[in-house]
Amino acid sequence: MAAVQPPASRATYHHGDLRAALIESGLALVREGGPPALVLREVTRRAGVAPNAAYRHFANHQALFEAVRAAALGALARAIEAELRHAEALADPVERARDMLAAVGRGYLGFAQAETGWFRTAFAFGQHDVAVPTDPARTGEKGLNPFELLGYALDEMVQAKVLPAERRPGAEFLAWSAVHGLALLIIDGPLRHATSETRRGLGMRLLRMVELGL
Incomplete structure (x- = not known):
């Protein structure tokens, strides 16, 4: 299984990478602690942005969770x-x-x-x-x-x-x-x-x- 890369640096967010960075941060959290570890504030903190920035790409916590969950299923498929x-x-x-x-x-x-x-x-x-x-x-x-x-x-x-x-x-x-x-x-x-x-x-x-x- 390919290793998940770290989130993109903050300097790249204006190029449209914030959504991917938030998912990567979420993947890192659930990798450590499973579903309960996906806390929106911690996801955005790790991505280096304010909590409200997540709502540019995800309507709510559940939408972010579904995106992280989809990425986890993709990792399972590759394994x-x-x-x-x-x-x-x-x-x-x-x-x-x-x-x-x-x-x-x-x-x-x-x-x-x-x-x-x-x-x-x-x-x-x-x-x-x-x-x-x-x-x-x-x-x-x-x-x-x-x-x-x-x-x-x-x-x-x-x-x-x-x-x-x-x-x-x-x-x-x-x-x-x-x-x-x-x-x-x-x-x-x-x-x-x-x-x-x-x-x-x-x-x-x-x-x-x-x-x-x-």
Whole structure:
């Protein structure tokens, strides 16, 4: 996953960079403390402007939060894509399809543990990402958000005849719920103190279970 760059300097704001600087400041805050850390006054302080300056680009705190949340989802999409690249390079169609599904899960679980503040922000209460129009900020290089990347991997499984076509409808929600559940157990539940080896082993078993279950 590409590192988030620091906010633009104040000298560049008159060129129209204030909105991006506020989002970067918000990303830095939620990276450290999750959704509750996104306080408008602190966002503007870090960006080097007065609190009222934020209203030039965001109608209210919720609008700023949604922009930061979209950026966190975009970071998750890029983390998943990083795992997908190896799988997509595999020559055997069946092996490629199976590893693509696992890659989505590996990227998801890895992001939840490496960027917990962003992960919590990405899935905090807000507009339902499956129902709202596509937002480029939520996507990676493929132009797909995390949910769509899961669908992309599942479609590949159907094409490779690993997943029966009649079982494809709704499969995203089944796979997502299983992997998201493990992610929450790891970052907030009884597995938060487990060793990295234990977490990795459970993740591999879960991803295999998801494939077989589908």
